[in-house]
Amino acid sequence: MNVLLVNLGGLGVIGLIVWYFWLSSSSGTAAVVTAGGVQETKVIVKGGYSPDTIRVEAGRPVRLLFDRREADPCSERVVFDAFGVSAELPTGTEVPVEFTPTEPGEYEFACQMGMLKGKVIVS
Amino acid sequence: MRDPVCGMEVSEDSLTIDGYPDVGFCSDHCRSAFVDEPQKYLDGDVAAESGSAVLEMEAPSPRFGEQETIHLAIDGMTCSSCVTTIERALVSTPGVVDARVNFASEEVTVEAQDVPIEVLTAAVADAGYSARPLDDEDDGDAEAEARERLYRTLLQKFWFAAIVSLPVIYFSYPELFPGIPAKGSTALNLIWGAMALLTLPVMLWAGSQFYTGAWAAFKHRSANMYTLIATGITAAWTYSATALLFPGLFPEERLRDVFFDVTAVVTALVVLGMALEIRARAKTSEALKKLIGMQAKTARIVRDGQEIDVPIEDVVVGDTIVVRPGEKIPVDGQVLSGASAVDESMVTGEPIPSEKVTGDPVIGSTINKTGSFRFEATRVGKDTMLSQIIRMVREAQGSKAPIQRTVDKVASYFVPAVMIIAVSTFMVWYTFGPSPALLYAVITTVTVLVIACPCALGLATPTSLMVGIGKGAENGILIKSGDALETAHRITTVVLDKTGTVTMGQPSLTDVIVMGEVDEDKLLMLAASAERASEHPLGEAIVGGAHQRGLNLRDPETFLATPGHGISATIDDHLVVLGNLKFMADQGIGAGAAESVLEGLADEGKTAMVVGVDGELAGVVAVADTIKEDSVAAIQRMHDLGLEVAMLTGDNIRTAKAIGAKVGIDRILAEVLPEDKANEVSKLQGEGKVVAMVGDGINDAPALAQADVGLAMGTGTDVAMESGDITLVKGSLTGVVTAIELSQATMRNIHQNLVGAFAYNTLGIPVAAGVFFPFFGLLLSPLLAGAAMAFSSVTVVTNANRLRSWEPSIKEETV
Numbered sequence: 053m054n055v056l057l058v059n060l061g062g063l064g065v066i067g068l069i070v071w072y073f074w075l076s077s078s079s080g081t082a083a084v085v086t087a088g089g090v091q092e093t094k095v096i097v098k099g100g101y102s103p104d105t106i107r108v109e110a111g112r113p114v115r116l117l118f119d120r121r122e123a124d125p126c127s128e129r130v131v132f133d134a135f136g137v138s139a140e141l142p143t144g145t146e147v148p149v150e151f152t153p154t155e156p157g158e159y160e161f162a163c164q165m166g167m168l169k170g171k172v173i174v175s
Numbered sequence: 176m177r178d179p180v181c182g183m184e185v186s187e188d189s190l191t192i193d194g195y196p197d198v199g200f201c202s203d204h205c206r207s208a209f210v211d212e213p214q215k216y217l218d219g220d221v222a223a224e225s226g227s228a229v230l231e232m233e234a235p236s237p238r239f240g241e242q243e244t245i246h247l248a249i250d251g252m253t254c255s256s257c258v259t260t261i262e263r264a265l266v267s268t269p270g271v272v273d274a275r276v277n278f279a280s281e282e283v284t285v286e287a288q289d290v291p292i293e294v295l296t297a298a299v300a301d302a303g304y305s306a307r308p309l310d311d312e313d314d315g316d317a318e319a320e321a322r323e324r325l326y327r328t329l330l331q332k333f334w335f336a337a338i339v340s341l342p343v344i345y346f347s348y349p350e351l352f353p354g355i356p357a358k359g360s361t362a363l364n365l366i367w368g369a370m371a372l373l374t375l376p377v378m379l380w381a382g383s384q385f386y387t388g389a390w391a392a393f394k395h396r397s398a399n400m401y402t403l404i405a406t407g408i409t410a411a412w413t414y415s416a417t418a419l420l421f422p423g424l425f426p427e428e429r430l431r432d433v434f435f436d437v438t439a440v441v442t443a444l445v446v447l448g449m450a451l452e453i454r455a456r457a458k459t460s461e462a463l464k465k466l467i468g469m470q471a472k473t474a475r476i477v478r479d480g481q482e483i484d485v486p487i488e489d490v491v492v493g494d495t496i497v498v499r500p501g502e503k504i505p506v507d508g509q510v511l512s513g514a515s516a517v518d519e520s521m522v523t524g525e526p527i528p529s530e531k532v533t534g535d536p537v538i539g540s541t542i543n544k545t546g547s548f549r550f551e552a553t554r555v556g557k558d559t560m561l562s563q564i565i566r567m568v569r570e571a572q573g574s575k576a577p578i579q580r581t582v583d584k585v586a587s588y589f590v591p592a593v594m595i596i597a598v599s600t601f602m603v604w605y606t607f608g609p610s611p612a613l614l615y616a617v618i619t620t621v622t623v624l625v626i627a628c629p630c631a632l633g634l635a636t637p638t639s640l641m642v643g644i645g646k647g648a649e650n651g652i653l654i655k656s657g658d659a660l661e662t663a664h665r666i667t668t669v670v671l672d673k674t675g676t677v678t679m680g681q682p683s684l685t686d687v688i689v690m691g692e693v694d695e696d697k698l699l700m701l702a703a704s705a706e707r708a709s710e711h712p713l714g715e716a717i718v719g720g721a722h723q724r725g726l727n728l729r730d731p732e733t734f735l736a737t738p739g740h741g742i743s744a745t746i747d748d749h750l751v752v753l754g755n756l757k758f759m760a761d762q763g764i765g766a767g768a769a770e771s772v773l774e775g776l777a778d779e780g781k782t783a784m785v786v787g788v789d790g791e792l793a794g795v796v797a798v799a800d801t802i803k804e805d806s807v808a809a810i811q812r813m814h815d816l817g818l819e820v821a822m823l824t825g826d827n828i829r830t831a832k833a834i835g836a837k838v839g840i841d842r843i844l845a846e847v848l849p850e851d852k853a854n855e856v857s858k859l860q861g862e863g864k865v866v867a868m869v870g871d872g873i874n875d876a877p878a879l880a881q882a883d884v885g886l887a888m889g890t891g892t893d894v895a896m897e898s899g900d901i902t903l904v905k906g907s908l909t910g911v912v913t914a915i916e917l918s919q920a921t922m923r924n925i926h927q928n929l930v931g932a933f934a935y936n937t938l939g940i941p942v943a944a945g946v947f948f949p950f951f952g953l954l955l956s957p958l959l960a961g962a963a964m965a966f967s968s969v970t971v972v973t974n975a976n977r978l979r980s981w982e983p984s985i986k987e988e989t990v
Contacts, residue, residue, distance in 0.1 A: 055606050138573025139573065167586065
């Protein structure tokens with residue numbers, strides 16, 4: 053009986069892991085258009101990117117202001133592979149990362165090791 | 176949701192305050208500003224809207240991407256209203272598109288088009304604050320400090336955890352060590368109780384970063400190393416504490432074991448590993464730091480006839496700068512007067528000092544060796560060559576090698592997969608394991624969680640790339656991206672553009688052949704004196720050759736040029752004629768004897784002219800585009816590396832073959848029109864070759880872009896460098912070899928790292944799960960797993976750092 057419960061419980065936990073880490077996703081934050089016509093959002097870097105999903109429109113320049121609030125070297129750089137841009141993020145300094153998406157789609161950004169992740173959804 | 180103070184869009188989980196459910200804040204600063212005067216900001220939303228409309232009208236329509244970003248440090252800010260004041264002052268300055276003040280770091284980021292820094296600092300000063308340009312070093316120092324603090328904290332945590340670990344290990348094994356009360360005795364239970372309390376701060380303080388890191392990742396629906404470690408050490412501690420406090424829950428005596436040692440030791444080791452990794456990783460960007468540190472701090476400029484020392488930021492284009500022996504040349508420029516030898520090795524990798532005379536370009540941050548000179552500043556600030564190199568290296572180090580994209584895919588599934596394996600391990604041991612099954616299940620699960628090392632995988636590529644690209648910069652090889660670095664190691668064919676790449680790109684005198692009464696020096700003196708008045712490039716080569724031999728040239732008394740044929744001049748009462756055979760015949764000079772000589776020279780790729788003196792054949796002078804000194808050795812080395820070397824040129828096949836044979840080219844692509852260069856490259860690619868194109872001119876740009884890897888000579892045009900993937904600062908073919916070797920060395924290093932990291936995880940995890948147990952009764956201790964995990968990522972970084980001692984195979988002879 054115990055064995056059955058433990059195994060059912062284990063399968064349940066595995067199901068939760070698969071669902072939580074792989075299948076679900078958040079709806080994200082829309083970037084704000086500034087006076088200069090740039091879509092802008094502040095992204096706080098601490099153990100992850102907040103917000104980690106940013107919605108923008110295609111064809112307009114995007115500026116993400118990264119504010120790294122930790123000294124953990126894992127997050128010292130953010131890389132937007134699809135747009136060919138990256139930036140070093142010194143702790144406590146707001147660093148703008150700019151690019152102009154032309155095609156709608158989902159573009160991932162990540163730390164250099166690919167452990168911290170976020171995405172830009174271009175519509 | 177919008178921050179009412181600054182108007183910035185903020186997320187739902189941003190800072191809030193009680194009583195205002197609909198507002199969120201981007202920072203503590205905005206929140207406290209709001210708390211002071213909430214009404215102002217709640218009504219102010221409308222004001223902010225109209226304010227931004229005004230700004231929109233004032234701001235010129237931004238041409239995104241062409242603006243420059245300027246960072247200024249601001250002094251004198253006291254409150255949030257200062258932020259708005261400064262931003263307004265800057266935005267209303269013509270040319271400024273946007274300004275953002277960061278109150279916390281006392282900095283402003285200005286987006287502007289063609290606005291000098293002085294104008295910006297003046298605008299800030301008018302608003303009542305002071306501003307100064309912020310250079311890259313400021314960031315670097317702050318970052319280094321933060322890193323150093325983290326390192327010290329981690330070391331303190333390590334020592335604490337290590338000291339606690341010693342008694343905890345001792346009392347954890349009553350059957351192993353002497354003098355410990357028997358299992359089940361009240362005395363031992365009390366000791367274990369003390370251990371539970373003692374390991375609690377180890378877990379919660381020394382291991383606090385595991386929990387904060389795991390939680391931050393969890394919120395973002397991701398998992399990382401911290402998730403695994405936090406889960407592992409918590410499970411070990413919780414099981415032990417439960418067994419101790421509620422022995423009744425565990426019917427079998429054997430189940431009431433504790434492993435507080437796992438919590439303490441794993442925490443100590445992982446924290447130590449993190450500290451070591453921080454140290455090792457700081458070294459990976461050392462090359463860049465060296466470049467940044469090379470920048471001069473001050474310059475001695477001449478203003479109103481006075482020599483004054485000014486900070487480097489104050490130097491403007493057009494300033495006259497004085498440099499004495501042993502001093503650093505502050506910015507890029509052109510020598511006005513004086514002469515010296517300059518050590519440019521830091522930029523070009525070339526160890527032999529370069530001679531500089533009036534008119535020669537000088538590079539900022541290089542070191543003046545022997546003489547004094549004055550030069551005019553031509554490029555300052557972020558336009559200098561060194562600044563551009565720094566920017567390029569930075570960008571390249573942040574780019575990804577294609578191989579990493581595959582690794583990233585694996586890495587993104589890795590941690591949750593390990594968690595699934597851990598849960599499965601528990602289930603299998605609990606179901607099929609020997610008694611006490613629960614105990615085995617817990618230990619193996621913890622071991623699986625602790626041994627898996629996602630960091631080793633993640634670090635493998637970027638750290639080697641950082642070191643490799645930095646190493647390139649040290650050797651005058653600027654690699655633009657990880658893509659270029661990776662592709663360069665697969666190159667099979669190198670295509671060299673002849674002019675300016677294999678050869679100098681400008682003709683010089685090669686032969687003086689005497690065929691009459693006049694001796695060699697006099698023949699050359701007469702020919703050169705005659706050519707002095709001519710503006711033909713071949714003539715310049717002859718004059719240059721005569722100067723080199725120290726001949727005194729005369730001014731021709733008469734001079735007559737027949738375009739396309741030759742020239743005639745009177746020098747020291749001699750009638751000198753120079754030209755082709757037909758011109759000689761026209762002048763009535765019998766030059767038949769020169770015919771075979773001319774053909775021989777043409778076969779060697781040289782351009783020859785017959786010289787007649789006083790109506791008689793006197794000899795032949797020949798000029799040719801000379802081969803760069805190191806071309807032959809470099810091409811030989813390319814062959815050694817197993818590469819096919821092709822040469823692309825617009826020259827006729829005979830000349831091309833002559834040069835090709837001299838330097839050892841395998842394949843000659845002659846008589847190629849400039850617009851067809853890219854086609855030739857794509858033809859080679861069509862043959863299945865991975866092509867590197869080496870060129871320097873504007874007309875090479877399409878071919879550089881078409882090639883798998885374009886290598887541009889740094890001595891060439893900016894267009895070529897823009898199109899190239901790799902720039903060879905020194906402009907020699909040796910750089911091509913160095914670039915390819917470096918790429919091979921870096922990729923080898925990356926492969927070692929990846930193989931190591933994959934092998935470690937694919938072997939370690941099953942062993943930790945206990946696959947050897949049914950066969951050999953072997954089970955891995957979670958303590959060993961912790962040690963292995965802590966040092967696997969350090970090993971990867973250390974291996975990447977080995978690249979720092981890499982040296983190119985062809986080194987210049989030092990004088």
